[in-house]
Amino acid sequence: MSVRSYLGQLTTQYGNQVYNNGEKDSIYWNQWIDFYVAEKTPKINWQLNNKTKQIGKFTVHQAVANYRGRSYTAWYALDIPLPYGPWKLQGLPGLILEAYDANKEMYFYFKSIEYPTTNTAIITQLKRPKDHPNTWHSLQGFKDRLDDIYEKMKINSILIAEKYNAEVPEQKIKSEAFIESF
Structure with a gap:
């Protein structure tokens, strides 16, 4: 069985996680306190190049x-031949x-790594609170919720500006307003 889990900064008692189930070719993740999403594992078309650098004791190779x-x-390590990475980034010939993205709005790096590891922790499916409905939203459902949040923020900013006789703030496009989770 091929499963992976990545823990981000703890945002709820259950954590902010991306869990990859290789047998189902799916990833499961949560956003906010009550929103759980299931989607097919993304296929990323990486272009490998010849650039290398050192991260700790590992020579890593660049892909874009x-x-x-x-x-x-x-930057991936061929010495650790696992096709995984942080968040949803995966599919390279090494860990x-x-x-990071071109604007460095998204930046992931390892502070430390133990490889091979002596850790015997069992990684399990992302957990929801017991009182949470047993439904997983689709990626489209997540995008729709983001659109709804964006529209509410836009309307609220206009109403507040009008209430205080202020200039209506320039509305940013959604890609500038959200760092995507999808």
């Missing part, structure tokens, strides 16, 4: 790809130890 509207650079 466009993924969901951003241009990413990833991704650093990755």
